[in-house]
Amino acid sequence: MQKPAITGLRLGLSCWILLCLGGASLLAAGAPPRQWGDWPVWGDQGDGTYLNPVIPADYSDLDCIRVGGDYYAISSTFQFSPGMVILHSRDLVNWEIMGHAVADLTQIGPELNWDRLNRYGKGIWAGAIRYHDRRFWIYFGTPDEGYFMTTAVDPAGPWEPVHRVLAETGWDDPCPFWDDDGQGYLVGSNFRDGYKIHLWRLTPDGRGVERDSDHLIHQSKGSEANKLYKINGTYYHFFSEARPEGRVVMMERAKNIFGPYTEIRQLSRADRVAREPNQGGLVQTPEGDWFFLTHHGTGSWEGRCVSLLPVTWVDGWPLIGEVGPDGLGMMTWSGKIPRGGTAVPAPQSSDEFTGPVLPAQWEWNYQPRAERWSLTERPGWLRLHAFQPLPPGDLMKAGNTLTQRSLRTPTNEVVIELDLGGMTDGQQAGLCHFSKTHAALGVMQTGAIRTLVSVNNGAVTPGPEIPGRRLWLKSTWGLDGESRFSFSLDGRTYTGFGPAYQLAWGNYRGDRIGIYSFNSKGDDGYVDVDFFHYVHAGPRGDPRP
Numbered sequence: 001m002q003k004p005a006i007t008g009l010r011l012g013l014s015c016w017i018l019l020c021l022g023g024a025s026l027l028a029a030g031a032p033p034r035q036w037g038d039w040p041v042w043g044d045q046g047d048g049t050y051l052n053p054v055i056p057a058d059y060s061d062l063d064c065i066r067v068g069g070d071y072y073a074i075s076s077t078f079q080f081s082p083g084m085v086i087l088h089s090r091d092l093v094n095w096e097i098m099g100h101a102v103a104d105l106t107q108i109g110p111e112l113n114w115d116r117l118n119r120y121g122k123g124i125w126a127g128a129i130r131y132h133d134r135r136f137w138i139y140f141g142t143p144d145e146g147y148f149m150t151t152a153v154d155p156a157g158p159w160e161p162v163h164r165v166l167a168e169t170g171w172d173d174p175c176p177f178w179d180d181d182g183q184g185y186l187v188g189s190n191f192r193d194g195y196k197i198h199l200w201r202l203t204p205d206g207r208g209v210e211r212d213s214d215h216l217i218h219q220s221k222g223s224e225a226n227k228l229y230k231i232n233g234t235y236y237h238f239f240s241e242a243r244p245e246g247r248v249v250m251m252e253r254a255k256n257i258f259g260p261y262t263e264i265r266q267l268s269r270a271d272r273v274a275r276e277p278n279q280g281g282l283v284q285t286p287e288g289d290w291f292f293l294t295h296h297g298t299g300s301w302e303g304r305c306v307s308l309l310p311v312t313w314v315d316g317w318p319l320i321g322e323v324g325p326d327g328l329g330m331m332t333w334s335g336k337i338p339r340g341g342t343a344v345p346a347p348q349s350s351d352e353f354t355g356p357v358l359p360a361q362w363e364w365n366y367q368p369r370a371e372r373w374s375l376t377e378r379p380g381w382l383r384l385h386a387f388q389p390l391p392p393g394d395l396m397k398a399g400n401t402l403t404q405r406s407l408r409t410p411t412n413e414v415v416i417e418l419d420l421g422g423m424t425d426g427q428q429a430g431l432c433h434f435s436k437t438h439a440a441l442g443v444m445q446t447g448a449i450r451t452l453v454s455v456n457n458g459a460v461t462p463g464p465e466i467p468g469r470r471l472w473l474k475s476t477w478g479l480d481g482e483s484r485f486s487f488s489l490d491g492r493t494y495t496g497f498g499p500a501y502q503l504a505w506g507n508y509r510g511d512r513i514g515i516y517s518f519n520s521k522g523d524d525g526y527v528d529v530d531f532f533h534y535v536h537a538g539p540r541g542d543p544r545p
Helices: none
Strands: 049-051 063-067 070-075 083-089 095-102 127-132 135-142 146-152 163-166 171-178 184-190 196-202 209-219 224-231 234-243 246-254 263-266 277-284 290-296 306-314 317-320 334-336 363-365 382-385 402-405 412-419 427-434 438-446 449-456 459-465 470-477 482-488 512-519 526-537
Touching: 063 127, 070 095, 070 127, 070 290, 095 146, 135 171, 146 171, 184 224, 209 234, 224 277, 234 277, 246 277, 246 317, 277 306, 290 317, 306 334, 382 512, 412 427, 427 449, 427 470, 438 470, 438 482, 512 526
Parallel strands: 063 277, 127 171, 171 224
Antiparallel strands: 049 334, 063 070, 070 083, 083 095, 127 135, 135 146, 146 163, 171 184, 184 196, 196 209, 224 234, 234 246, 246 263, 277 290, 290 306, 306 317, 363 402, 382 526, 402 512, 412 470, 412 526, 427 438, 427 512, 438 449, 449 459, 470 482
């Protein structure tokens, strides 16, 4: 067995733990779930081991780097704003949301604004994060607008306004690379042209590519998920491709950055049962061990969730997961946690709306209309001013819906409290779930009368009149993703209302839970939100806020 000098051998990570949760039988920690999503426990198990997924929520198109003792990951955000979420960890297992790289989506294009709402399934796709010249650099693509970049000294921001690197449609999955002499390069796939993978030199400032340096370095069916690495003087091009048995992780290497890349190796098996882990970042710990932080590429209702796989170097190739008898990596469901910092329960969720800015877990559906929401007009409350959707009455075409990711854990409960005193005729406000389909429980005002209303994929169920100005709304779901809505007039006793809603996958996204307010009759009225409380099962099954 051969390994690079800068790596350490990643030894076997299979381990067994006792699981006793809700009367469940003793299970092997490393065993796959009986069916996808059947993970009563996940992440950090508190004994130095972890179970996959490490984040059971929608963090798609991952990339990951280490700088010193800190790990930073980015994930695509499509039409949500702020865009390109940034995660931070000290051990690759416990992650918190640090912030976002793109504050204003209109820097990308007008279709991502609240008055267009025209980029479902598009917007910010996969990108890559790198550390060079004492700065962090993020490059990403959008299928309609091209390649973009931004840079920052601190990954928490501020990030520079995005700059267009390549103004063409049909490109995805770019990754920058700076060689030892400081020359930068950019690799990316042209999915419009048969997934040809191109490599260019970057301009000295990193804001453009030298078009005359264009080299075609690879083409295969569905070849994308590009990353570039240099290890022991050899250039490695990481990518994935589509085969009849499923999507597989690939790598090619050469002694020259532009190739030819004549050596090529498959790094892992196609695994449709594990929903094809394939896009992510190879990262080395300070101790020399290697890991692959990846999404599961075939989304379910929770989206494309996050797993951490060990990497074993064999003959100079980084095989991902446990090495099988055929010499290919296999999905692993457990491992030892790399040495690091203090565990965190999960990425942030609940919010009291007491801060001067929205916490990092929140993302608007499209770029919001800035003057139509406030945290200061009524301190301690989020005020959502209503305005007309495009067209009237359509939640999916309503601006300023505030969202965050839904987790796939055994128990999930979200509660919001609304003050309805500012509502006017034609306004609706409440709690919703959506991806491609949607459901909501809220209140509708007609004249001076406010009534409860349930919406489930366009089917409207009117409810009782709401006599006062306070209303509590709740959604609960479990591992099956079946959401049940309920309401309360006192914050203590809840009554179920409306049909069950199956959380869903759509537009390349998992389910989002959100707070909405719109008015089909005009720009009038507002609703105040006192809090958003999200309690879910933590990594070891205990409830976490």
